[in-house]
Amino acid sequence: MSSIPTWDTIILGGTVLTLEPDGRPIPNGAVAISGGIISAVGPAEDLLEQAPTGEVIEASGCLILPGFVNTHSHLPMTLLRGLADDLPLKEWLESHIWPAEREHMNADTVRIGTQLAAAEQLLAGVTTTTDMYFFDDVIGETLAEIGMRAVLAESLIDFATPRCATPDEMIVKQREMIEQFKDHPLITPAVAPHAPYTVSAANLAREAELADEMEVPLHIHLSETRWEVEKLLEEKGVSPVAYLADLGVLSERTVAAHCVHVSPQDIEILAELEVAVSHNPASNLKLGSGVAPVPAMLAAGVKVGIGTDGPASNNTLDVLRDMQLATLLHKGTTGQPTVLPAGEAVAMATLGGARVLGLDDRIGTLCEGKEADIVCIDLRTPHATPMYDPFSHLAYAARAADVRHVLVRGRVLVRNGKLETIDLETVTAKAAEITARIASGDAG
């Protein structure tokens, strides 16, 4: 404690959960931040003894922990939230989602949809998010301005998107975007071939090469539906996982979203190649895709984080809720109440997500030297009373609305439940204008 640097912000008064290995909760703890970096973590009285100067963030009654990480989403689809639900997948996509995207998604609407997604996520304690969509450079500029951390990639798919007419054009866009953001403190650019069944083998290989060359993550949908697995087995003679492995697409750079229908052999491949998995329980259930074998993946040593997927198929971007869903779901479907206990579930939504995105050297725990992505969750509510165990409350009782303060890289983005860097009224009004146009044209 003798070498605390001067700090510019200190969070004071709550119980600190560091998420460090063997880190015990620190009651009446504090986190000091200097230049966006955590400079000290410990009991409040120890830190205050150093008589430092800076802004004090009051967190009495709160849990202070690393921010939640959303490992898979399509952010601008906030604008399509609730447009169509409860339909067979083909009808949902072909009659509602795709026509709306073709007609209405452009740089301007993507910006508004992203602001709305950032507002929702920050208010729910999500400090790092992910996107694979179109106009991801616009998404990156929007989130950087707001101050939120993200891993972003323009999607590559073998047909025209609202942004690009051809895969060649998409790869050019991806490369430009990587160049634009490669040294950005908050935005990590990536590549994102859409899925094994929508991208040719040649283009999948080109994407893997680009990711290797530029040293960026490769984000892809993988084994989401039974239909996908059957299609690949029929056309390629192997599972989607084995197919991508054969093509050289899978590596420690890969973030594979879903992995619902993976065999024990597939899980071995994922573990061996150090592929990270984004588990999206709400979306997988809502679309009728099924339940990913998360306990088996964890047992095999696969890195797993929580993803929300896009808000048209969830319909929220609430990582806390989806982590709670995951911990319940896997107990229920395995019949084992000991599966994915509270502490592991909370770790999956924080440090686990950071590992999945390759950011765990910078975020995911609260310790000296890491960047200060921090959430304070107020548990002085009837639904979190009494308090026996903070991890139990996070895994089973706390709600997004309990989030009080949110910092990313030391900057306060939510203070006392209010957004500091987004003009929510303006964003909501603009979103309403766009969605009135979408609603009037929806074929449903």
Add this chain to the structure above:
Amino acid sequence: MSSIPTWDTIILGGTVLTLEPDGRPIPNGAVAISGGIISAVGPAEDLLEQAPTGEVIEASGCLILPGFVNTHSHLPMTLLRGLADDLPLKEWLESHIWPAEREHMNADTVRIGTQLAAAEQLLAGVTTTTDMYFFDDVIGETLAEIGMRAVLAESLIDFATPRCATPDEMIVKQREMIEQFKDHPLITPAVAPHAPYTVSAANLAREAELADEMEVPLHIHLSETRWEVEKLLEEKGVSPVAYLADLGVLSERTVAAHCVHVSPQDIEILAELEVAVSHNPASNLKLGSGVAPVPAMLAAGVKVGIGTDGPASNNTLDVLRDMQLATLLHKGTTGQPTVLPAGEAVAMATLGGARVLGLDDRIGTLCEGKEADIVCIDLRTPHATPMYDPFSHLAYAARAADVRHVLVRGRVLVRNGKLETIDLETVTAKAAEITARIASGDAG
């Protein structure tokens, strides 16, 4: 519209969802209330034309709908929320829950636990709740004072409880409680034999007779775990459902909680005898019990409502969240995204719950003549923006924290998100004292 009686309260300005058959959402609607009874529902401008007088409850930006109904719980177990989780059932009960109950549950602690449960539920838009525990007369007095509606019964079980030493004593208590509350406008007394495996055949039959004699509901745990089914098959040669049917315990009075492990034959019996089922998805998942075949039960015509179960095995009393969990869960486990669509899910948590408890002649929809149990949910939030379909937002995006006003029988119990009839600070402080004692004695 010519015969609106004088009203004493009018809820104005939001979108009214009546939950009546074929009831369309009424934008800029209103609900007028007179003497606790709904006197008119319609467009605000029509109701205001009658120039009536009374209190105006502002609900702009809200959905106005029937309050949520919690069809199964053990309310005072709020005091044990998070005491122990993630354990095998036997260890959880024998080493943690039962010792804490024996040592700490009495009339005083039950009262505080009930106040805490009422606070949590009212803030989450639950207007009718249920309990089977001990000291249910105290629970009834507590809830009546708060103004919440409930169906309550002292549990009967073949061993001593914190309240009664013997089943004979329990039946005396049940009868006394039924006499005490039988004409109460808010509290419906009931009988509650615990489960087919914890109550003898003779006592089960006595409970059924008592329910028939006093014309009250009979609440029971049924087919919750695979273990229970195997035990009954082994000992009685039939499933728990068939066993209770043979004993004459099942009828249109029965509220059967869980029904996770029911065969197609069991479902036929439930439908034929008009047994109502309380579906508790969160508890069933968390304890590793499994997933109840709700779509099959609904298809067979069984009445199904949402229950939270007790807060030691959920760990919240949030009916809205558990309805959302149900609609996701059954899509995912059946592989059918069309299962339990938004409108049906919302109905299950409101009118469906009222039907399960036999209260649908008095509550469950918003129409003239029904009692005014109403919740206003504010959707002017990022996570419920944009608005295409109010039922979609209720089923997939809204949160307990969005609840703005709650009325039971016309009395405002939550106004602008604040409790009107519970001193939350005092209740929380008393709960903290009790739980400090429980924590110091927990064997865990």
